[in-house]
Amino acid sequence: MAKSTSSDVLTLIRSLRSAYAATPTNLKVVYMGIVGSFPFNSFLSGVLSCVGTAVLAVCLRIQVNKENKEFKDLPPERAFADFVLCNLVLHLVIMNFLG
Amino acid sequence: MHSLFQFFRIIDLAGMSRYRWILALLAIFYSSLSICTASIVRPISESHRSAALELFVPVDESFGSLENTYEALRTLEILGLEKTYDISRATCKAVLETLGSSPSITKDLFYALKVNGILKCQIEAINFEGIASNMLAVLKNANSLPDFYYSIGSLLLIKKHGFEVILPDSDGAFHSIKALSQSDGRWRYDSNGAESSTYAAGMALEALAGIVFLADSEVDQSMIGVVKNDIVKLFDIIKSYNDGTLYFNDKYVHSSDYKSPLEISAAVVRGVTSFAEVSSGKLNIPGNKILGLAKFFLSIGVPGSSKDLFHQIESLSCLENNRIYIPLVISLPGTVLSLTSRDQLKVDVTTVFGAAAPPLSVKLVQAFNSNSEGKPIIENQELHFDKENSIHYLDIASLKMDVGKYKLIFEVSLHNLEDESKYATGGLTSFSAFFTGSIKIDKGELAILNSDGGSAETIEKLDLSKDSFLSLSANHLQKFRLSFQLTTPLGHTFKPHQVFLKLRHETKVEHLFVIDSSARQYKLILDFLGLVEKFYYLSGKYDIELTVGDATMENSFLRTLGFVELDLPEPPEKAAQPPPQPADPYLRYGPKQEISHIFRAPEKRPPKELSLAFLALTFLPLIGFIIGLTKLGVNLKLFPSSPGPAAFSILFHAGIAAVLLLYGLFWLKLDLFTALKALCFLGPFLVFVGHRTLSHLASTSAKLKSS
Incomplete structure (x- = not known):
């Protein structure tokens, strides 16, 4: 029971986070549409960071979802560790690219 | 002088592009001629005094070493400027220190005594007897010329301070120095050295003179006679310049002990004059050689270095008052004399x-x-x-x-x-x-001639002594003739160095012609038919400029006579283009064009408010997320309760925070290498604690499942 609650909460947070991560992407594109693409690397890194985070969040959600039999043997903790690691690597690259 | 100035002004004014170098050469030639004659020796004058005041300037009441101080003081004393600086306080201190400490180097002592001789420091404080006995000991063991020179010089100076100095073995010392002399009148520095030098001869003669002065008994006259003979031989190897000045010089094997001819000549003059002072009878040196030496020192003019000035002034003062011959210098105050x-x-x-x-x-x-x-x-x-x-x-x-x-x-x-x-x-x-003098210019005439046998189209009389302006016209079938006569005040034909005619087209293209003299008159005929190509077929107005200049002509001039309107045929297809005129040479000295730097134009930036609004918008979802989180409440049920795993999971979260902080710093100020290095330590730590935390969580959930 506890597990399912925790899983629900986790799922909720992830979905919110995913939505949050995707929102700035749209904002970025709108912003760029308005003011132009001068610091292009900033724009690109901003967009890529959002998209990347969203993709990673989606992956996490796929992996922790019980209905996906594909990942049945994969514990959610392992999925979370993967998520954290991938995020760290992604943001290292983003920071470097941001200039 | 006036005419010379005028002459150079003409050279300056006649700034003709391609003939300028010829004129420059002429100018250099004449200026060198006039300088050469003017620089023939002049006696020591005010310019030497002002140079001495410029070269000898004490720094902190001191001229530097005692040798330099002596040179400065002696030069100023000879020139009558000894009252200029008051440096006695600091310098006397150095002198007393040197004399009190009885230094091992006799040279320092020698110069200290010399400075003291000029400044007259407190002599009561000096132990002259001690120094004298010291010097006598040095003299006794001396085997090189500088030892002899400085010790005898010091003893001489002590005697001049009023203390009794008795040289016990004067003949012995005399012989030891004489033993170093060479057959050609030069001396060696010591008995081992094979090299003989003229500078050493000067030192030796001065030392010998000192011995004769200090000797308790009369020095053997035959020995003095031998030295006199040496001096005559020394003057046989004197060298001469073309202008009759004489000097001494040495050949050098080692450049380290190089001495300039001035220094060597000064040493010889000092030695010879001081020896002549103490020896009885006259030295058999011709007066011309003494005069030649004096001219050598004077021909240097005003030297630029303090050492040179000292040597020049000191040796001239030796010559000014010597027992051989006193040189008298003949000089001309002015070498440019105006007849007018x-x-x-x-x-x-x-x-x-x-x-x-x-x-x-x-x-x-x-x-x-x-x-x-x-x-x-x-x-x-x-x-x-x-x-x-x-x-x-x-x-x-x-x-x-x-x-x-x-x-x-x-x-x-x-x-x-x-x-x-x-x-x-x-x-x-x-x-x-x-x-x-002033040169008379007359019979000036300018004419345009027809080519058919020379019948004149126009003839204009020219009065070249004053400005006049003529306007002529000609075509390419005609000739141009300019003639005038130059006579000196005594009625002779005068031939100046420069007689040029210049034709300048409106487009600044210039043509220069040298006017030759023939049968008492200067005449130039220009046949335009032969010159059309040279004139680049440029028709139109040509200004006529006449230059007559000479160093001895007081009324040298550069004058515009007028213009001639030339009608030349049309240029053929392949006619040469006139060369581009060089830019005004004086522009070179004008201000340079301002350099404008080109920077990259800044990119268009959005207005600040818009950027801030979007920043706020990007933060909105985060705020929503946090609000949502507070609404839901944080679920910490799965947070491990036992201390070990709890610590690990806290460390795990702290590690993630640290890595994010590191990224933040990387963005703000760190470079990639520093950030990666830090990450090398943080990464494994994070992996380790993360693995422990997550495996603990996995095992608890597995236990739950199994139960």
């Missing part, structure tokens, strides 16, 4: 320091025109003596001399016979001088 203003030919006969000479008369033996060497123009003219200014003069108006450059030969004869053996006048002395 009836200048006087002045001759100055003084000693090297400009003091008055004994009664004498000056005769202009011969005067030659430099252009036509051979027969002298003037012979045996006695100069008058102006007692007030003590100057010998001659009115040049009475000489009937024409303008030109002359070589004047003077002879000085002393009135008193006994002066003949005391002063060296050097027999005949030659100078060159410019006699300038």
Whole structure:
């Protein structure tokens, strides 16, 4: 029971986070549409960071979802560790690219 | 001088592009001629005094080392400027220190005593007896010339301070120094050295003179005779320059001990004059050689270095008052004499320091025109003596001399016979001088001739003594003729160095023609038919400029005569284009064009408000997320409760926070390498604690599942 609650909460947070991560992407594109693409690397890194985070969040959600039999043997903790690691690597690259 | 200035002004004005270098060469040639004659020796004058005050400036009441201090003080003393600086306080301190500590280097002591001789420091505080006995010991063991020189010099100075100094074995010391002499009159520095030097000869002679002065008994006269003979031999190897100045020089094997001819000559003069001072009888040195040496020192002019100035002034002061011959210098105050203003030919006969000479008369033996060497123009003219200014003069108006450059030969004869053996006048002395005058220009004529046998189309009379303006016109089938005559004040034809005609087109294209003289008159005929190509087929107005200039012509001029309107045929297909005119040379000295830097234009930036609004918008979801989180409440049920795993999971979260912080820093200020290095430590730590935390969580959930 506890597990399912925790899983629900986790799922909720992830979905919110995913939505949050995707929102700035749209904002970025709108912003760029308005003011132009001068610091292009900033724009690109901003967009890529959002998209990347969203993709990673989606992956996490796929992996922790019980209905996906594909990942049945994969514990959610392992999925979370993967998520954290991938995020760290992604943001290292983003920071470097941001200039 | 006036005409010279005018002459150079003409050179300056005649700024013709492609002939400028010729003119520059001419200018250099004439200026060097005039300098050469003007720089013939002048006695020591105010310029030396001002140079001495510029070169010898004490820093913190000191001239540096004692040697430099002596040189400065001695030079200023000779020039009568010893009251200029008051440096006695600091310098006397150094002198007393050097004399009190009885230094091992006799050179320092020597110069300290010399400085003390000039400054007269407190001599009561100095133990002269001790120094004298010290010096006598040095002298006893001395085997090289500098040892002898400095020890004897110091003893001499102590004696001059008023203390009794007795040289016990003067003959022995005399012999030891004499043993170092060479057969050609030069000396060696020590008995081992094979190299003989003229500088050493100067030192040795000074030391020998010191021994004779200090000797308790009379020094063997035969020995003095031998040294006198050496001096005569030394003067046989004297070297000479073309202008009659004489100097001493050495050949050097090692460049480290190089001494300039000035230094060497100064040393010899010091040695010879001091030896002549103490020896009885006269040294058998010809007066011409002494005069030649004096001229060498004077011909240096005003030296630029303090050492040179010291050597020059000191050796001249030795020559000014010596027992061999006192040189008398003949000089011309002015070598450019104007016939128009009836200048006087002045001759100055003084000693090297400009003091008055004994009664004498000056005769202009011969005067030659430099252009036509051979027969002298003037012979045996006695100069008058102006007692007030003590100057010998001659009115040049009475000489009937024409303008030109002359070589004047003077002879000085002393009135008193006994002066003949005391002063060296050097027999005949030659100078060159410019006699300038105003040149008469007449029969000036400018004409345009037709080609058919030379019938004149237009003839214009020209008065070249004043400005006039003519306007002519011609075509390419006609000729241009310019003629004039130049006569000197005595009615001879005058040939200036520069006679040029310049034609300048409106487009600044210039053509220069040299006007030749033929049969008393200057004439130039320009056949335009042969010149059309040279003129680049440029029709139109040509300005006519005439230049007549010479160093001896007081009324040299550069004048625009007018213009000629030329009608030349149309240029054929392949005609040469006129060369581009060079830019005004004076522009080079004007301000340079301002350099404008080009920067990359800044990119268009959005307005600040818009950016901030979007920043706020990006933060909105985060705020929503946090609000949502608070609404839901944080679920910490799965947070491990036992202390070990709890610590690990706290560390895990802290590790993630640390890595994010590191990223933040990386973005703000760190570079990639520093960030990666830090990450190398943080990463494994994070993996380790993360693995522990997550495996703990996995095991608890597995336990739950199994249960």
